[in-house]
Amino acid sequence: MPWKLLFRNVLGHPMRSVLTIGSVAVAVFLVCILHAVTAGLRSTVSAASADRLLVQSAVSLFVDLPLSYQQKMAGVPGIEAICKWQWFGGRYEQDKGGFFQQFGIDTDTFRTSYPEISLIDGSYEEFVKNRTACLIGTELAEKYDWRVGQTVPITGTIYQRTDGKAWEFLVAGIYESSSPSIDQQTLWFHFDYLHESLEAGGASGPEGVGVYMLRMAKGTDPISVQRTVDAMFENGPQRVNTTTEAEFNRQFVSMLGDVPSLLQMVGGAVLFAIFFAVLNTMIMAGRERTRDLGIMKAIGFTDRTTALLLVGESVLVCSLGAAVGILGGLLLEKPFQAAMSSFIPAFAFDKNTLLLGAAIALGTGLISGLVPGWRAARLTTVQALREVG
Amino acid sequence: MSTSIDIRSVTKTYHRGGEALRVLDELELQMAGGTFYALMGPSGSGKTTLLNLIGGLDHADSGEVLVGDEDLTQLDGSALAQWRAENVGFIFQGFNLLPVLSARENVELPLLLAPLSKRQRREQAERALELVGLQDRMDHKPRELSGGQEQRVAIARAIASDPQIILADEPTGDLDRTTADSVLELLQRLNRELDKTILMVTHDPQAASYAGKVIHLDKGKLGRIDDNTAAARN
Numbered sequence: 001m002p003w004k005l006l007f008r009n010v011l012g013h014p015m016r017s018v019l020t021i022g023s024v025a026v027a028v029f030l031v032c033i034l035h036a037v038t039a040g041l042r043s044t045v046s047a048a049s050a051d052r053l054l055v056q057s058a059v060s061l062f063v064d065l066p067l068s069y070q071q072k073m074a075g076v077p078g079i080e081a082i083c084k085w086q087w088f089g090g091r092y093e094q095d096k097g098g099f100f101q102q103f104g105i106d107t108d109t110f111r112t113s114y115p116e117i118s119l120i121d122g123s124y125e126e127f128v129k130n131r132t133a134c135l136i137g138t139e140l141a142e143k144y145d146w147r148v149g150q151t152v153p154i155t156g157t158i159y160q161r162t163d164g165k166a167w168e169f170l171v172a173g174i175y176e177s178s179s180p181s182i183d184q185q186t187l188w189f190h191f192d193y194l195h196e197s198l199e200a201g202g203a204s205g206p207e208g209v210g211v212y213m214l215r216m217a218k219g220t221d222p223i224s225v226q227r228t229v230d231a232m233f234e235n236g237p238q239r240v241n242t243t244t245e246a247e248f249n250r251q252f253v254s255m256l257g258d259v260p261s262l263l264q265m266v267g268g269a270v271l272f273a274i275f276f277a278v279l280n281t282m283i284m285a286g287r288e289r290t291r292d293l294g295i296m297k298a299i300g301f302t303d304r305t306t307a308l309l310l311v312g313e314s315v316l317v318c319s320l321g322a323a324v325g326i327l328g329g330l331l332l333e334k335p336f337q338a339a340m341s342s343f344i345p346a347f348a349f350d351k352n353t354l355l356l357g358a359a360i361a362l363g364t365g366l367i368s369g370l371v372p373g374w375r376a377a378r379l380t381t382v383q384a385l386r387e388v389g
Numbered sequence: 390m391s392t393s394i395d396i397r398s399v400t401k402t403y404h405r406g407g408e409a410l411r412v413l414d415e416l417e418l419q420m421a422g423g424t425f426y427a428l429m430g431p432s433g434s435g436k437t438t439l440l441n442l443i444g445g446l447d448h449a450d451s452g453e454v455l456v457g458d459e460d461l462t463q464l465d466g467s468a469l470a471q472w473r474a475e476n477v478g479f480i481f482q483g484f485n486l487l488p489v490l491s492a493r494e495n496v497e498l499p500l501l502l503a504p505l506s507k508r509q510r511r512e513q514a515e516r517a518l519e520l521v522g523l524q525d526r527m528d529h530k531p532r533e534l535s536g537g538q539e540q541r542v543a544i545a546r547a548i549a550s551d552p553q554i555i556l557a558d559e560p561t562g563d564l565d566r567t568t569a570d571s572v573l574e575l576l577q578r579l580n581r582e583l584d585k586t587i588l589m590v591t592h593d594p595q596a597a598s599y600a601g602k603v604i605h606l607d608k609g610k611l612g613r614i615d616d617n618t619a620a621a622r623n
Contacts, residue, residue: 002501008489295485298446299499299546300474302467381446385481 002296002305006312009289017317020281024321024364025328027274028357032329032349033336034267035356040340040347043180052113053222054248055212055229058239061251064208065238067195073212076228078220081109083213084191090154092144093166100140101183102154104191113215116182122148122173131193133172137184139338141174148174154187159194159205167203181249214242271360278368282314286372293376294384307373314369315362322361326354391422391584392457392476392553394443399452401438401609412438414609415452422457422553425580425587427600427617434606436590437558443588444477444556445469456554474502478547482559484539486531492518492542493527499550517545521575537568544575548585555579557589561596573599 010017055073057063070082088102107128111117120138127133136146146152153166161167169189177184197203216225226242233240243251286293293306333349340347396418402411412435420426428436441447442454445461454461456476464472478499486495496514505513518527521541531539540560547555557576561569577599579585589600597603598617605612 002498004494005487005490005498008494012489291485292487295481295487296498297470298444298473298479300470300472300502302470304467382441385446385485 002301002309006309006316009285009309009313010316013285016281016285020278020317021321021324023274023277024318024361025324027270028322028325028361029328030270031267031360032326032353032357034263035353036336036347036349037340037344038263039350039353040180040344050222050244050246051216051218051220052245053214053216053225053229053242054245055214055240055242056210056248058230058241061210063238064206064210065212065240066208069209069233069238069240070212072232073214073229076214076225076232078216078225079214080217081113081215082106083109083113083215084209085211085213086191086194086208087158087210088154088156088189088194089158090156090167093153093155095144096155098143100143100185100187102134102187102189104194105188106191109215110188113213114182116179117175117177119173119175122171124173127172130170130172131190131196132168132170134169134187134189135173135175136171136187138174138176139184140187141171143185143338146171148172152187156203156205159198159203161197161203162201181245211248271364275364275368278314278318278364279371281317282310282368282372283375285313286310286375289376290379290384293379294381297379297381297384303377306379307377309373310376311366311369311373314372315365318361318365318368319358322358325361326357329354329357391424392586393422394418394420394554394586394588395453395455396420396439396443397453397455399439399442399449399454401435401442401447401449412609413442413449416606416610418604418611420586420588420604422586423580423584424602425577425600426589427597427603428588428590428606429592429594429597429603430606430612433608435609436606439606440556440558440588440590443554444479445473471502474499474550476552476554478550478552478555480540480543480547480555480557480560482562484531484536484543484563486539486542486546488531491528491530492523492534492545495531495542496545496549499546503550514545514549517549518542520548521545535568536564537571540564540568540572541575544572544579548579548583553586555585555587557587559590559592561591561593566595569593569596 055065055069057065070084073079073082083106084104086104088104090102092098111124119135127135140146148171150171151168152171153168155166169187194203195207198205198207214225214229216222222244229242230240289310296306297303329349337347396416399413399416400411401413402409404410412433416435416439428439430436438447442449442461443456445464449462452462459472461469461472487498490498493511493514496517497510500510500513515524515527518524521544523538523541523545526534526538531542534542555576560576561572564572573596576587576589580587580601589596591597600617603615603617605615
């Protein structure tokens, strides 16, 4: 195999090669990103805890449930703890365009219900003790350079203070999560702080609870609890829908439509377009090289070698594209992770994502090279030389 | 030992647009080894077709093409490719160098098919380029060479693997007279000093005068063979 000729042929048309490598690189990069997103979404769903159930309004996630439900549910056999979750929807004063989640929770049951969360700084006791305290994720702390002991101003978009000022939360702890179902960019604060402010007229906004988390005792049948809770509020005032955490996450993801399928379709379309672009380039390269192929055959190179030369060129170009795309992906993984961690905590370029990108590029190269390669093999020396002039 | 060529009752017909065109018609021709032949004749007389058959680039419809001891009509595609690599050097009118390779790399190309080390290939290519007087142009790409220099590189490529037969199709067709003469002198030297059998297709009587014998083809048959004694004496 004349390797030098193969490399020289690629370098012989630098602009064409750079553009083809660039287009493959962009495609591989996109496919890797899309795959990381879909894998991240699936991972978020599959990492959900099996001993937690979530109770939401049967009408919509955006309809709050009455506070009184907590006490009623506490009597259901098998429920060990209940934790309220209320979406706050605030914005950091100094970065109003930035997004991160804030939830009001029950401090007494939150920690034991989410063992995957551990504090790396501060203390949970301080969090419990101080009514205006909050816990923040490591990525959020890093993003805004927040530290334990600092007071952070959050402007409410749903819950606004009547004095027109921002809510102030004291950072009592910084957590990290060992599970992709909990992201590292959330701020948790006392549900009671919010509730009491509303009660006292210090703030305005809807009263109620967005979601109740039910932690079940070991050995409890979740279906039985689900049925009992749903039946308990069958006649109102607000019907509920009790689901497993995995199902809740899945529904949350599906609120955006069938994202994984959509992303796969986009990825497929990108690949399809790039395949034809590379195929077209290689067919052009093969035609341009008809004379060279004729010369090589006349010299004594076999049909197989001349075909492999074109297949090899195609594979080389696509491999270089894959390398650039994967390298770009690895370099941009952190910024992408930071941007997406609120929505997809498990976003990451794992080994499978990189292998997929490389395999797609190699496959594209191989198939794109086979067409001109097959033509080169079939071309007789006399035909090829006749095309010389 | 020089290689003789024996064409026995060879017929070749091309089909174009539903029409059969008999280019070689029961051709009989014997060529001695170590001789410089010019092949002349009007367009369509079968010169290039005969050259292609002797070079193993094409198959005869019938008859035998014996080059040395080998009957080329009995060889399949890959066997013919191997035979070409070992026995024939080609020189074309349009030089036909690979533009992405340097002069040395072009000459090295046929040597990739021989069991040689990288160093041996390089040395052999450099010797061939020295023989054609291009020792100072080895690293130049074809576009950096003149037409005459390109054809010399093509000749160096044709002789690099030391084949017994050199087949040249209008090798001076794209060259000016002076350059053409120097290329023809080079071919003559290869024949005389290295005992190569050379078959050169040409329309140019002056180019043919460099050959020892001139074969005239007419409508696919042998017309006559002239013994070019003047050229032989030179």
